[in-house]
Amino acid sequence: MEPMSDKEMSDVNGQGVGMVMEDFRFAHQHDADAGKTFKLSGITNEAGEDVEVLVDNLYIGGAGSEFGNNLQTFNLGRLTNPFSMGLLDGDTLSANDDVDFNGKAVFELAAPSKVAQGDGVACIPGGSDTGCVSRAPDSDASIRGERMDLGFASTVQSGTSDPQKINIHAESAVVDGSYIRLWGSAPGDARQQLRGQIQSNFYTPRLSINACDQTGSGCGASIAFNDFMMELAIGNEYQPLFLSVLGTGHEVVEEQGNLRLELRTITDARSPDPINDSGTGSSDGDETYQFYEDYYTNSDYRSDIRSGDVEIGGESLGSARMEGMLFQKLETTTRSLD
Numbered sequence: 001m002e003p004m005s006d007k008e009m010s011d012v013n014g015q016g017v018g019m020v021m022e023d024f025r026f027a028h029q030h031d032a033d034a035g036k037t038f039k040l041s042g043i044t045n046e047a048g049e050d051v052e053v054l055v056d057n058l059y060i061g062g063a064g065s066e067f068g069n070n071l072q073t074f075n076l077g078r079l080t081n082p083f084s085m086g087l088l089d090g091d092t093l094s095a096n097d098d099v100d101f102n103g104k105a106v107f108e109l110a111a112p113s114k115v116a117q118g119d120g121v122a123c124i125p126g127g128s129d130t131g132c133v134s135r136a137p138d139s140d141a142s143i144r145g146e147r148m149d150l151g152f153a154s155t156v157q158s159g160t161s162d163p164q165k166i167n168i169h170a171e172s173a174v175v176d177g178s179y180i181r182l183w184g185s186a187p188g189d190a191r192q193q194l195r196g197q198i199q200s201n202f203y204t205p206r207l208s209i210n211a212c213d214q215t216g217s218g219c220g221a222s223i224a225f226n227d228f229m230m231e232l233a234i235g236n237e238y239q240p241l242f243l244s245v246l247g248t249g250h251e252v253v254e255e256q257g258n259l260r261l262e263l264r265t266i267t268d269a270r271s272p273d274p275i276n277d278s279g280t281g282s283s284d285g286d287e288t289y290q291f292y293e294d295y296y297t298n299s300d301y302r303s304d305i306r307s308g309d310v311e312i313g314g315e316s317l318g319s320a321r322m323e324g325m326l327f328q329k330l331e332t333t334t335r336s337l338d
Helices: 006-010 266-270 286-297
Strands: 017-019 021-024 026-028 039-044 050-062 074-076 083-089 105-110 148-158 164-173 179-183 194-212 223-234 241-245 259-263 303-312 320-325 330-333
Antiparallel strands (some): 017 083, 050 148, 148 164, 164 194, 241 259, 259 330, 303 320
16 A cells, blocks of 8 residues: 555545455453443333343454454455445446436445455355455465454343343354445435445354353353355345335324334335236236346345354254345334333
8 A cells, every 4th residue: 555645635536435444353342340331221121121231242353263252353355345435326236227226326335345256265165155355364375364253242131030141253254245325315206215225245154142141151052053144135226225214204103203114015116017917928018027027037136044054052953045035025113112
């Protein structure tokens, strides 16, 4: 890397912002004796009792961090493929000319992008997906690597029940290819709401979850997902994810201020002319038939979750997978506790 003068920086226009953090690591925890507070409150259980979550440890470190006990450093992003933030031209994001973000600027926050198969490295060591760019550490080649260990250890106190510790850890994780895109509504749109599209990728050779008693010694059987892969697609150019605060814009309700995430069914989002009675594209419904044919066969709209091996208490249950999932309808609303 070389420093740039103010003049050189001023000549850069429309390139967005790339971010790389070298030798990165992060850890924070709740420690009342040391004056450190890290807790989640304002939650209630079904009985209306308060639920308090103390974050005993939250860490992000390099591969080999040993559940946060020996935190290593890593590079967050690569100079040739960084985390990025910028504005995209909606007209260039799709080959179709009738999509929701046509004629709009699209804000994107993205992890390092994936590359063509064979041009990158395996997302999971030994796996067949070789489109990731985040590398494992290699001291012989002086590569610190971009893969991360991350974990969350917490103590949950629900009402008068005994506190329980819940621990989640992921080793050598990769999020390449993930992004969040946001765009606005056009002046003539019936729904004046923020729209979005989320692609959430997560790859790790081992994701483990377990629960313990308050002392941390009486732990139940650990559940582990080995060679875990998640590629989650929520929203697309025809079926965006609507984000809104109730009480403004599209919908006015008595309880204002609640956040809503909504994914409408494709028939509501599209509302084209009906397909002919035979259910084919052979006559009056050609255009509509072709639209739905493309929509239901487009792999970019589908989500996959796979685990090469699921373990409970060290016993292997074999592989598990959910493939080709398509989110047809989603509605999530936060509620006030007042």
